[in-house]
Amino acid sequence: MAVIPASCKCHLLPLLQPPQRLPSPPHVWPRPAVTAPTSRRFARLTAAAISTMSPEDASLKKGIAELYDQSSGLWEDIWGDHMHHGFYEPDSAASDADHRFAQIRMIEESLRFAGVSEEGEKRPKRVVDVGCGIGGSSRYLAKKYGASCQGITLSPLQAQRAQTLAASQGLADKVSFQVADALDQPFPDGQFDLVWSMESGEHMPDKKKFVSELARVVAPGGTIILVTWCHRDLSPSEESLKPEEKALLDKICSAYYLPDWCSTTDYVKLLESLSLQDIKAADWSEYVAPFWPAVIRSALTFKGFISLLRSGWKTIRGALVMPLMIRGYKMGLIKFAIITCRKPE
Ligand code: SAH
Numbered sequence: 001m002a003v004i005p006a007s008c009k010c011h012l013l014p015l016l017q018p019p020q021r022l023p024s025p026p027h028v029w030p031r032p033a034v035t036a037p038t039s040r041r042f043a044r045l046t047a048a049a050i051s052t053m054s055p056e057d058a059s060l061k062k063g064i065a066e067l068y069d070q071s072s073g074l075w076e077d078i079w080g081d082h083m084h085h086g087f088y089e090p091d092s093a094a095s096d097a098d099h100r101f102a103q104i105r106m107i108e109e110s111l112r113f114a115g116v117s118e119e120g121e122k123r124p125k126r127v128v129d130v131g132c133g134i135g136g137s138s139r140y141l142a143k144k145y146g147a148s149c150q151g152i153t154l155s156p157l158q159a160q161r162a163q164t165l166a167a168s169q170g171l172a173d174k175v176s177f178q179v180a181d182a183l184d185q186p187f188p189d190g191q192f193d194l195v196w197s198m199e200s201g202e203h204m205p206d207k208k209k210f211v212s213e214l215a216r217v218v219a220p221g222g223t224i225i226l227v228t229w230c231h232r233d234l235s236p237s238e239e240s241l242k243p244e245e246k247a248l249l250d251k252i253c254s255a256y257y258l259p260d261w262c263s264t265t266d267y268v269k270l271l272e273s274l275s276l277q278d279i280k281a282a283d284w285s286e287y288v289a290p291f292w293p294a295v296i297r298s299a300l301t302f303k304g305f306i307s308l309l310r311s312g313w314k315t316i317r318g319a320l321v322m323p324l325m326i327r328g329y330k331m332g333l334i335k336f337a338i339i340t341c342r343k344p345e
Contacts, residue, residue: 057205061154061181063257063314064203068155071315072134074307078298079103081136081165084199084227085288085336097290106227106288107140107198113282114225114340116194123147124194128217130182131200135162135175141196142174150187152180183209185217193222201228201267205259211270221345224276230337231261245333248324255321264337276341285329285336292326 075083079099086102087109117123123145129138132151135158142149153159162177180186182197183206195218204210214224231241231249241249249261264281271279298304299319308319328334 060203060205060257060259065154065156065179067257067314067318068133068153069157070312071318072155072158072161074304074311074315076134076161077307078304079295081134081139082106083133083136085291086294087284087287088290090286090289092290097294099291099294102291103136104140107137109284109287110198110225110227110338110340113280113338114223115278116223116225124192124223126192126219127194127196128152128185128187128192130185130195130197130214131203132158132162132177134158135165135177137196137198138162138175138177139166139169139171141194142171147174147194149175150192151175151177152182152185153177154179154181183213185213187217189216190219190222191217193219195222195224197224197226197228199227199229201226202230202256202258202261207262207266208270211267212274215271215274215276215343218343220343222343224271224341224343226267226337226339228267228337228339229258229261230264230267230335232333232335233263233265241333245331248328248331248333252321252324252328255317264335264339267337267339271339271341275344277344279339279341281337281339283335284338285334288336289329292322292329296322296326 072083080103082100082103084103084106086097086099087106088097088102124141124147125145127138127141127145127147127149129135129141129149129151132138132153135151138149138151141147151159151162153162156179159177159179162175163172166172166175166177178186182200182204195214197214201207201210211226214226218224231245234240240246252258253260264283268279268281296319299308299322308316325334329336
């Protein structure tokens, strides 16, 4: 296990090279006719996904589904396929950055950090995208590796949109999306050689169950990539965060439908307890710093502002909390973490 502190750049050296335009992989899949699942069917699946939970978890999941149902269209309009932070050069000004490129770079840097192979037989062939949003990562990974990808989300609207976008890009035979719970995944054991969770872990009310599900569905020798929001590690003399830190996180939690947070070290311990190997973690907070200022600026444009007002209260409340994310990062309380590991052969 290696927890790589932010100050130790050795693992990140290759990442600090000037960003290069990523070659767009060929996408030559045939384009079969697609029957996009209906909203009613997705709604039934959501109801099924939340029916067996405690009232607290069920209401959290309903809130998450509604938040993303309401806000995904606005996000896609302004930011495109990816609902995750961008990866930027440290100290770069948000105003100069190419944000969509930075979001793709986040995917590439994550794959590189985890050591996912680009070579023929060793490339991932079967991928699960846990908390898939509108499927940006799934489509990217399907094109990059020629892999088949299955995405799960709590939002019926996201699953439907993800499927439509896949069909329009000729990927309908490679990627599929469904409404399902990451804590109870609809997959047999050992199915996937890459398990990808990009910024969904923060929504999970039971981190142990979440990590166990990731470990269950990954194939022997397969890789898990978990990129998620964490709170800072506690010092040996601390038992919990300070009251003012908890108060800040509470406000963020209620706007974004997040349960209690954990630290990167907590995740590493969970992975160790499941006997996963090559566990690596890093704090990428400094590489994502320009992201929230850019999101706030995009909400303040005329188009952003009008679309925000139209998207409903949950989205507006999320927007109002954005400055708190910046404050949390600046205080060193919020950490943007990557944690990767491999299941023994
Ligand atoms: N990974 C995507 C989207 C991140 S947004 C991207 O990078 O673009 C967070 C996603 O996590 C949403 O799609 C939300 O529906 C999903 N999510 C949150 N809790 C979940 C759960 N319990 N099960 C499945 N998906 C969940």
